[in-house]
Amino acid sequence: MTKSCYLSIFLALFSSFWLCVNSHFDYKDALTKSIIFLEAQRSGKLPPDHRPPWRGDSALDDGKEAGVDLVGGYYDAGDNVKYGFPMAFTVTTMAWAAYFYEHEIKDAGELNNLLAGIRWGTDYFLKASVQQNRLFVQVGDPKMDHQCWMKPECMKTPRTVLEINQNRPGTEVAAETAAALAASSIVFRKVDHAYAETLVSRAKMLFQFAEEHQGTFDGACPFYCSHSGYNDELLWGASWLYIATKDPLYLQYVNEESTSAVVNEFSWDLKYAGAQVLLSQLYWEGQKELHTFQQQADGYICAVHPDSPYRQPFMTPGGLIHFRDGANSQYVTSTAFLFSVYSDLLARHNVQVICGEKTLTHTDLMCFAKQEMNYLLGHNPARRSIMVGFGHNPPLHAHHRGASIPVTAKTEEVTCGMSFALWFNTDAPNPNELTGAILGGPDRADVFIDSRMNSSYTEPCTYINSLAIGVLAKLAHKAKHHEL
Secondary structure, rough: OOHHHHHHHHHEEEHHHHHHHHOOEEEEHHHHHHHHHHHOOOOOOOOOOOOOOOOOOOOOOHHHHOOOOOOOOOOOOOOOEEHHHHHHHHHHHHHHHHHHHHHHHOOOOHHHHHHHHHHHHHHHHHHHHOOOOEEEEEEOOOOHHHHOOOOOOOOOOOOOOOEEOOOOHHHHHHHHHHHHHHHHHHHHOOOHHHHHHHHHHHHHHHHHHHHHOOOOOOEEEEOOOHHHHHHHHHHHHHHHHHHHHHHHHHHHHHHHOOOOOOOOOOOOOOOOOHHHHHHHHHHHHOHHHHHHHHHHHHHHHHHHOOOOOOOOOOEEEOOOOOOOOOOHHHHHHHHHHHHHHHHHHHHHHHHOOEEEEEOOOOHHHHHHHHHHHHHHHHHOOOOOOOOOOOOOOOOOOOOOOOHHHOHHHOOOOOOOOHHHHHHHHHOOOOOOOOOOOOOOOOOOOOOOOOOOOHHHHOOOOOOHHHHHHHHHHHHHHHHHHOOO
């Protein structure tokens, strides 16, 4: 072997080591700002302690046309539609972070803020699911909304209501909402037991609806189409309900009636890997009948980790996992979160993951999770942060209506056509900082274009940030106690 080959191998190994060990950021600040972004996505009557100063009350008549109160909840991204499916996934993953990393989040001083964020979502879901076999799953007309660039406080587009029921089922969104309520009930049990009981009761009702009236939900297409079907949501919902209730009927459903598969992705559409990691915790805590799910969780790790001989996802030259353009950061934070949780489980139970001839330890998994989060925070070829308001050279042009329109803007006489000319098709930085938003992220070549008009690079999503909370809390805790 030539000297240059030896040098190349050494540099590659050194680079990998440096990525894991020597790249540190103010993770506590990143955690705080991640939660602040979620606050900026709130719809409805905002509370007095609301932190983003440029946001105001919005959509205070939501649900009126259907004779129901649907005020509240979250806008999913840079638009003004409330999509129940990704909103529920956002809340489920916020609750998972609070459940698994409660100590670390509390140590960072963010537990109360996170609980308030979770409750903002669950209060909305309770309103949306008052009647049995009926769930309101969307507010706003997506087509009309995407033809108008107005901040939520002043939007002029229809607030159309979409529902699912026994004649028009939507198993995915019903089961995901059940998961959100069940997971949230766990974290509220210590602080508000009565509320937790309300949440779990409604979760049971929604899961029964999802199971008894099965049908794929396609009402949010082309924005949130269910490509994976609903079996993953049924497994996901049953898993959370079992953890929340310890009712053996849900365990029986998981073991005997659910469908599962080894995948390489965890997202608002595809939940198998999340359920498998969740059930692995129960397996190692003594429920050996869940062994198949633990093996599938190992399969997920082997399908994703860059050192595994079975790795499937594309990795950019700079080391970022890349599934598809358009909010690819969601797969970065989801991968980092699952790897972080599984790393802790491996360490807690002194086990490893075997991928052919390659053995992966809990340290290997956490190194990769940290590498992915560090990339978003600024350790990347462009040497810039992908999080607004954080780190070096952060983005200034988030694809986001509220952030891009001045608080003092006169919107009364502005038509939808004029709105794009005034506030969208400009090179001016956003007048309002969308603090903490992790944007869509770079492409397969590590290129990031900070342009409001390039939404695949610059649009934020609630579920990008919700999945970042747990791993950022863990990194912040380790940095505080000099364990990194």
